[in-house]
Amino acid sequence: MVSSNHFSPPSVTIxxxxxxxxxxxxxxxxxxxxHGQYLRARQFEPRAKQVAAHDDYLIETLVDLGSVTPEQxxxxxxxxxxxxxxxxxxxxxxxxxxSRAVTQAKAAHFGVEMVELAGLKxxxxxxxxxxxxxxxxYRVLPLYKHGSNLxxxxxxxxxxxxxxxxxxxxxxxxxxxxxxxxxxxxxxNRFYGSAEDAVGKMIQDITEGEVEIGxxxxxxxxxxxxxxxxxxxxxxxxxxxxxxxFKSRASDIHLEPLAKRFRVRYRIDGVLHEMKSPPKRLQxxxxxxxxxxxxxxxxxxRIPQDGRIQTSVGGKLIDLRVSCLPTNHGESIxxxxxxxxxxxxxxxxxxxxxxxxxxxxRLIGLPDGIxxxxxxxxxxxxxxxxxxxxxxxxxxxKIITVEDPVEYVMGGINQVHVNEAVGLTFATALRSMLRQxxxxxxxxxxxxxxxxTIAINASLTGHLVFSTLHTNDAPSAVTRLIDIGVKxxxxxxxxxxxxxQRLVRKICKKCAAPYAPTESELQTLNIKSGEAxxxxxxxxxxxxxxxxxxxxxxxxxxxxxxxxxxxxxxxYEKVSSSTLRNRAREMGMRTLREDGARKVLAGLTSPExxxxxTVGDVD
Numbered sequence: 245m246v247s248s249n250h251f252s253p254p255s256v257t258i259x260x261x262x263x264x265x266x267x268x269x270x271x272x273x274x275x276x277x278x279h280g281q282y283l284r285a286r287q288f289e290p291r292a293k294q295v296a297a298h299d300d301y302l303i304e305t306l307v308d309l310g311s312v313t314p315e316q317x318x319x320x321x322x323x324x325x326x327x328x329x330x331x332x333x334x335x336x337x338x339x340x341x342x343s344r345a346v347t348q349a350k351a352a353h354f355g356v357e358m359v360e361l362a363g364l365k366x367x368x369x370x371x372x373x374x375x376x377x378x379x380x381x382y383r384v385l386p387l388y389k390h391g392s393n394l395x396x397x398x399x400x401x402x403x404x405x406x407x408x409x410x411x412x413x414x415x416x417x418x419x420x421x422x423x424x425x426x427x428x429x430x431x432x433n434r435f436y437g438s439a440e441d442a443v444g445k446m447i448q449d450i451t452e453g454e455v456e457i458g459x460x461x462x463x464x465x466x467x468x469x470x471x472x473x474x475x476x477x478x479x480x481x482x483x484x485x486x487x488x489x490f491k492s493r494a495s496d497i498h499l500e501p502l503a504k505r506f507r508v509r510y511r512i513d514g515v516l517h518e519m520k521s522p523p524k525r526l527q528x529x530x531x532x533x534x535x536x537x538x539x540x541x542x543x544x545x546r547i548p549q550d551g552r553i554q555t556s557v558g559g560k561l562i563d564l565r566v567s568c569l570p571t572n573h574g575e576s577i578x579x580x581x582x583x584x585x586x587x588x589x590x591x592x593x594x595x596x597x598x599x600x601x602x603x604x605x606r607l608i609g610l611p612d613g614i615x616x617x618x619x620x621x622x623x624x625x626x627x628x629x630x631x632x633x634x635x636x637x638x639x640x641x642k643i644i645t646v647e648d649p650v651e652y653v654m655g656g657i658n659q660v661h662v663n664e665a666v667g668l669t670f671a672t673a674l675r676s677m678l679r680q681x682x683x684x685x686x687x688x689x690x691x692x693x694x695x696x697t698i699a700i701n702a703s704l705t706g707h708l709v710f711s712t713l714h715t716n717d718a719p720s721a722v723t724r725l726i727d728i729g730v731k732x733x734x735x736x737x738x739x740x741x742x743x744x745q746r747l748v749r750k751i752c753k754k755c756a757a758p759y760a761p762t763e764s765e766l767q768t769l770n771i772k773s774g775e776a777x778x779x780x781x782x783x784x785x786x787x788x789x790x791x792x793x794x795x796x797x798x799x800x801x802x803x804x805x806x807x808x809x810x811x812x813x814x815x816y817e818k819v820s821s822s823t824l825r826n827r828a829r830e831m832g833m834r835t836l837r838e839d840g841a842r843k844v845l846a847g848l849t850s851p852e853x854x855x856x857x858t859v860g861d862v863d
Contacts, residue, residue: 344424347424357422370389372504374394380432394419399422486581495581500571501571504524506526515793537551538568540568551566591632597842603806611708616711616721618744619715623746629710633645674698685699689714690728748840751794760781769855784796795850
């Protein structure tokens, strides 16, 4: 703590900012008055220390504000004198006075603003202005930042030593606000994590120097200090990051080195959420630990690397697919969490309505042909294909997959991992697979003409082939195959159906409540007034079960293009994708947005989710 005898000049500005500004018509008078307040405050400081335990200096303000009566004060004063407790403390303990009223009195007494913290949202830059260990140790919450001025919320504006220390620690001019103790603690837990939070506690302990970072000898020799000892807390910290991500239902963990900090984010239900970030100085240690776990070279920091980690969380075996990419400020690591026990999804869990599911079940039960699933990265294509394989996996069928990489290991299915370094490409694997006499072939992705040609030939010789393409809608997959170099008549004769999909967040069941959409939302989704009257629009209010987001889990919205004789004729004639799309809609194909609108009407998801995930339908 900084001694009151060495109160530095910047603290004058800090303290003056605490007092309510009166009329500014005469600047000189205002400055003189503020300076006088500051001098009187310095004279008051020893007394503030003396009565800090009693808070008697607030009694007059509390009475003036009408929070308590003189009679109530006198009732507890005798007990306060005999026990040594403060009068204000006893008033609160006995329920005569609320903690909010005490905070209001402090605000009035010291001329500072009292703020509401419920529902407060803070930018990442503001949170980063006060490190977690500082916020927790001094119980201070940043509110906003403007240049060198930083507004913070405290519970005791009379603690000048703490305010002066914050000025030096944060290198900013502090503007003090106040809030009740319980509201401040709740806000600190919300933005910085609770004291019981394992990751936050580990980060705090390491930051405050309560644990030491060691070294270890890896495969490449002794590291330069960026690798840690097997018993060091860095290992526990990395493991806890993975455990917390899994328990939060995250699909990815992003560790991103920035210029002045090391950011940690979890992707939950398709949306990135920033978590408590370790100090920048732990960046090398954490990255090196993950590279060792995933069998990457810790000596190589110039080129991208890939690896895998297998671990158990709560008795569940999970795999992590790890990608390491050099960036300007260090190596960025992204870990895709693959939950093996979450693999066995049924078709209803994917988000199909009954009519679409019946159509899809008929298609995947065909003896031959190609069924393509399209969409951008992260749209759930692989999950859909694994659900299909799980659905059709029977002892009388031989199923072989070729993937890069094999994300989930499935019992009863032969899975081939592509390894281009040794010459095992998609095309090479496919040629050999055909000699294994499979009934069903699953190809992770059709990337080139050679793979597409072999897949089509396999479908024409009695095999059922599943694969994926990166296209925005279902009819565009036809154009994509032709652009790759496949002959139109081969595409027309082999393709049975193409399904495009996207993922939207489901409304949390625990906090779902009726909701009236805006006219703009109804028009964007092309929902007619008659449909809206019968609909069951819902929106999540936000609860602990969904981390206050109003959403929990995801579901698919689908665009299913079944290739019939007329569609084959159009494909053979090499019509444009827009012409093919219009014809498909005439034949009954629902677009992604139309399928999403159906799920909005059913109260399964929200209008903004469907609008975000889809583009408008062009009639």
